[in-house]
Amino acid sequence: MSSFLPTEQRLAVTRRRHPAFPRGPAVLVRLIKHLHKRIHDDANTALKAFGLNHPQYNLLMMLYGTADHALHPSQLAEAAGEKAANITRLTDELCEKGLIERAASADDRRKLVLTLTPAGLDLIEQLLPSICDLLEEQTQGMSAREQAELERLLKKFLDGFDRRG
Amino acid sequence: MSSFLPTEQRLAVTRRRHPAFPRGPAVLVRLIKHLHKRIHDDANTALKAFGLNHPQYNLLMMLYGTADHALHPSQLAEAAGEKAANITRLTDELCEKGLIERAASADDRRKLVLTLTPAGLDLIEQLLPSICDLLEEQTQGMSAREQAELERLLKKFLDGFDRRG
């Protein structure tokens, strides 16, 4: 409540001046913004010890979460919500560190296959305990039931965007 | 559900490989990330017609939501979640456009006072209808009751970060 109170006060003033301003949706949007910032900052701090930034970590986790630890760059872009040009740059960096490998695809030679190397797998296993702790800490204020309900509602929120296109 | 399904599948694989990985919290974090991206992109698209980007709009709305349409740069930084250096640059841009004004503070000569100009106020009144529509559209999939519950849970989520410091 504390860090968000000023935001609510400003929204109240805004509504007084422009009554059509929808308070509820605006609060939701600003809460998402605040949460995103905090999550992002925390993650970057935790990852610094492992020589990674948040986007790089995300890419590694997308590969880790795939059946054979392998994805095409375009799939990875879709999975991580990054543009194709960014994927090239980010995967370049991960290749230089020896965490992933690029190889030509067997079935379609336009494509590449990005795969976690043993070193990449090692690094993930090393950093996962820290990340697990962080995630637990960040959510420890909520009961399991509340987390489940929050998940349900956030998905519904996101659905609205999918429908809009 | 649709755009988020692959993410859930990847989390399932991740959990199989690292059972300690907390699924619930991880889903929440990724949902926040997806939502933030969609919100940010939508807002930027809507604001382009008014010659503003999302950060600039945010600053204007922080001033609009303040009793006398005036804030010190440090207050604005806190309100908008931006670094001080960013505020200088962003307010430079807004000054050049004639939307806000800088003036020396009477009580503390280290400080400046940033104030909405009549032109800034006009622009806000012009763009608010579009923004209101956007906010309504983005949340129309949820009932008022669900929005209220989502707001409550997001605040609780954010509280966890405030406690961590």
Next chain:
DNA sequence: GGGTTTTACTTCATAAATGTAATATAGCTG
């Protein structure tokens, strides 16, 4: 099968956004 169109990825150039560190000035404290 030869020509065209799509698709996948990279490259490059450029711009926009953001972060970091040092600086100048003003206020505060003992």
Next chain:
DNA sequence: CAGCTATATTACATTTATGAAGTAAAACCC
């Protein structure tokens, strides 16, 4: 007054986004 803190700016470095153009392979189509 001396030393410390707070405010805002500046210059610099880094990161990220955007878009155009290039390369190569696959798919399509008559």
